[in-house]
Amino acid sequence: MLKLNADEKVILEVRKHWFVILSDAFMMLIAAVLPLVLFFVSIKFFPRLQKDNIGNDLIYLFSFFYSIWLLGVWVAFFVRWTDYYLDVWYITSTRIIAINQKGMFRREVIDLRYEKIQDTTVEVVGIICTLLNFGTIHVQTAGEGREIVLRNARNPEDAKKIILLQHSISLERNNTSTTHI
Amino acid sequence: MQTKPLNNDTSPILDMLTNPEVLRFILGFVIFLFIVMSSILVFHWHRYGMRARGIVIAEIIFFIVSVVFILGIVFSLLFF
Secondary structure: OOOOOOOOOEEEEEEEOHHHHHHHHHHHHHHHHHHHHHHHHHHHHOOHHHHOOOHHHHHHHHHHHHHHHHHHHHHHHHHHHHHHHHOEEEEEOOEEEEEEEEOOOEEEEEEEEHHHEEEEEEEOOOHHHHHHOEEEEEEEEOOOOOEEEEEEEEOHHHHHHHHHHHHHHHHHHHHHHHHHO | OOOOOOOOOOOHHHHHHOOHHHHHHHHHHHHHHHHHHHHHHHHHHHHHOOOOHHHHHHHHHHHHHHHHHHHHHHHHHHHO
16 A cells, blocks of 8 residues: 655656557467467368367367466466556655566565655667657666666656656755755 | 277377366366465455556456356366
């Protein structure tokens, strides 16, 4: 659960682009259809399978294993989808909360305050990324030399603009409070 | 339980795979694995999904289609 401070609000939610899960879905679709194609091709090329009149039993046996295969592919797709869906950055008024789901049993939640940010870069590589407007956002922190990265993020330039804006607001706020002291 | 002969000159592996008891064991194992995997997924969706609409829709689609596949497995075994 996302816990925000009392005066904090989420300005932008940065997620991975839908193209990422679409390409995964396409791979899964190929994996799902492939045994079916192989089965019918083997029946076509080995007519003995039909001649021996083992037809129905063979089809039910195939259908049994094929349904297991489909169930496996379906679950595998949802494991990928969960990984995709739970990878998210919340850009709030005071910090970036970067949640990185790595498989089913590893999850990283990084809180990064704007004062610590040293540099933000965006990488958009390739024709698909350019056309669909997605890319990698890198945020580097001062001191620790740590970097947080969100690959295949939607509208990375918008996210970068908001991070830089919040960064300068936070610096101004800090300067003002220092001057008053 | 007798092995169902698919052919006159079947291989030992095919013999094993056509044994209804073996198939029932495979079915039980698959359902066990499915319960484990779907519990892990549901745990993640409920714990980290923040009750998002996308998660609820995904959960419904996931279980409906999974039931269809499981029924497919069960009926294939019944008709075999």
